[in-house]
Amino acid sequence: MKMRHMKALAIKFIFTAVVLYSLLTIFEAASLTEILLISLLVTGIAYLIGDLVILRRFSNLVATIADFGLAFAAIWLFSSFFIYAASPIVTVSAFSAFFLAISEALFHIYMNEKVFEKEDDRRDDLTFTKSRLQAEFSEEEDIDYIRKKKKRPE
Template sequence: MKHLKALAIKFIVISIVLFSILAVFYSASLADIFVLSVLVTGLAYVIGDLYILPRFGNLIATISDFGLSFIAIWLLSNMLFEPPGNGILFLSFFSAILISSSEAVFHLYMQNKVLGEEEVIYVNRSYTANNFQTEFSEEQPDKDIIELHKKRDEDH
């Protein structure tokens, strides 16, 4: 369930970024953007979030997500869109920057909520008669104070 929620969040973020850039600046169809979002989300989640993030940390995973998103968007856009234009390289780069900046925050969510192992602490509170310990001491407040004063007087 945790992975499905994380995938949904990642898909929504990538879809918003791709729709905002490709639909406005490249006039791509909604179906093409949906397919591109699904493919980029799947690749980035498996490679970046499940493999690289636990092993190398947030910074390396964000950098690799940038490269992965850039290459995937650029190659898949050239395959999906009919006349591949010259501007798709710049749009892919700009999309990858926006996606990787959101991935840095998403990785914190992944580390805390999805990948973090829940710590289970078991406390054994069973006591038997043999487990009790007692401390014995003799308290003599008057004598202790007098000896303390004597020691101070001897030091001076």
């Protein structure tokens, strides 16, 4: 795994752990070990599916919405599995997913500029994309060409 991906995973893990620690300790009786384990699982799943697959194929908005749904489902599932829920775990999962989605929107900008840019630049040098091709329209300025064109009978 390349160093850019390791740095991106570390950044994602840190903000995921901070958001989950902030909300799960307020609303739930979660230990630090449980929060770190849930953060690790949510980070891994969201990075593989949301950042490496969805973000590359779609826009930042689509990837952020997908990350919200993915984070909500993962936090709900893992929290109900690892933590004894004293309050409604769905509410805590929704708040956590909301704050993670806001963070993800900014993280996607970082991914596009710092992680994906070098890989995509190498590919762009070898292939032409539709947006890079343009038709060229010009008038001929060669005097000999203009004279020959005028002399031709139609």
